[in-house]
Amino acid sequence: MGRTRNTRLAAVIQELGVSQRQLAARFRAVAAEHGATELQSVAQPYIARWIAGAAVEGRAPSILAETLSRGLGRLVTLADIGLAADTEPEPQPPAWSDDTLTTLVTLGSTDMDIDRRRLLTQSVYSVAALALPEDDFFRQAVHRAQKRKPLSSYTVTAQDVEDVREMAAFFSRRDQKRGGRAGRAALVAYLRTDVTELLSGRFLSEDIRRTMTSAAAELAYLAGWTAFDGREHPLAQRWLTIATGLAEEAGDAPLAGHILRALAHQAVDLGQPQEAVRLAEASLSSRRYTHACWRERSLLGVVHARGLAAAGDKKAAAAALLRAEQDLGRASDGDDEPNRVFFYTEASLAHETAAALRDLGDLKGAETQFQRSVRTRRAQFVRTHSVTLGYLGAVQAQQGHLDSACETWGQALDAMTGVQSGRARESILQMRRALSPFRNRAGSQAAELDARARSMLSQA
Structure with missing residues (x-):
């Protein structure tokens, strides 16, 4: 079959008004x-072939x-020149x-388009894409961004930065209260339009420039984190990758570490402990x-411990958990802290510690820490509270304490009312799997709980 001429690319080049040789x-x-040294051979014939419909590959x-x-x-997007991701047979890794x-x-356009988004979310989470560039790549990010020419005449002010930060705070708190699926479309639309x-x-x-780029990076991180909470992992991976790049362009190393920590958390949840450890070490x-x-x-530190625990390194995980507890003990209300860590409290540390102990096989220790998390969590963190209760019930059931587990799971279902979270939904599915041997006992507590869980899943 012959190639199909890329009319979109041809039209944009014509609008630019330069020759193919000059464009090359x-x-x-x-x-x-x-x-991109591999692209230094690109000359006029390449441009002609691309217009004629030849594949444009790699970074080109x-x-x-x-x-x-x-x-x-x-701004000229890949869609504008006929090279959007949905023209590929399979989405490429970030x-x-x-x-x-x-x-x-x-990415914002893809996320906002139902069909293209579905194609991306149905693709495979890419372990290969977790390979980080050399640190020099990140260290030079500020210099690369400084050389970028403005694409509009609008002059960005400190008030614009403050506005974006306020939106990040709003969406972050909404995520903690209602889950990642609540309001996510508005978050992505704001990123794709106003922020870009x-x-x-x-x-x-x-x-x-730096503070605006940092604020944009935090919003991109939230787009990734909410996709992660929605169990849309390929999409989350792409958002977290671009968020890390923006943070480095802002020269905001702690924010870059925060986002790499999220990538490590995702890798733990998806059964990639070695990758999680490597990403956590980078953070x-x-x-x-x-x-x-x-x-x-x-x-x-506590996410590093999670990775080490999942990898079976008990000694290193225990040391990392101790350091994480000591670091949190040094924090005080008077510290100058970024908004992104407002959620991380004693309850959060206990939750992650419990997960690490669970992965190491210490179910009793995990139960104690999950209970500590439930006891100390603030009321506004509804999504995480419901997930913690779900995990607590699971470790109780694993120890053979079915009555306690059913009571805990009942509390979890109460807390999940109105929460739009893939992780919360997954904890309900795990609950039903654990209850499966008992669900046919008519009138039993387990059967009643299973029926309630099934009803919640049908309404989600």
Whole structure:
């Protein structure tokens, strides 16, 4: 079969008004900025073949979109030039080297489009994509961002930064209360429109550029975290990857560590303990850990412990748990802490400690820590509270304490009312699996609980 001419790409190049040879030269210059040495041979014949419908592979699509964006002074997405992810037979794994702004726009568009989003969420979580670039790549991110030319004439102000931070705080608190699926579409839409427009603007100072990029990174992290909570793991992985890149472009090492910690948490949950340990160790690298507040240090450390426990390294996990508890003990209400750690309290530490002990086979210790988490958690953290109760019931059932488990699971179902969370739903499924040997005993507590759980799942 013959190739189909890429009319979208041809139209954008025509709008730019340069020859194919000139476009190729501009393309090579942008590729050099990104260290894409494999693209330095791109010349006029490549442009002609791409217009004729030849495949544009590797990093070339994003660099081509960035080249055209700079020339036109506006954002050009992969969809604009006929190279969106949904034109591929299978979504490609996230890439650390893509231009962050173009990737942000493209991912936001994909997330907001029902069909393209479904294609992405049905793809496979990529372990290969968890391989981190050399640290120099991250260290040079600030310099790369400083060289990026504005794509709009809007001048970004400190008030714009504050507005974005307020939105991040709002969506973060909503996630903790109602779960990741509640309001997520509004979060992604805000990122795709308002925030990308601000990142495309002009900055009066380097400080405003950095703080705006940091605020955008936190929102992208929330888009990833809420997808993670919704069990949409390939989508979450992409958002967390772009969020890490934005954090590094902002020079916000603690935020980058926070996001790498989320990637490590995801890897633990998906049965990839070695990858989780490696990502957690990256989050604990000197510049990310030492500049973080005590509360965030504890959070990074306890996820590291989770990875070590899942990998079966009992001694190292115990040491990491002790350090995490000591770090949290050094935090105080008067500390200058970022909003993103407001949720992390004694209850959170106890929850993650319990999960680590559970993975190490210490069910009694896990039960004690889950109970501590339930006892100390603040009322507004409804989603996590319901999940903790679900996990507590599971370890009680594993120890043969069915009556206690049923009582706990009943409390979990009470707490889950109105919560829109994939993790909460998964805990209900685990509950039903544990109850399966007993569900046919008419009139029993287990049978009644199973019927209630089934009803909740049908309504979700």
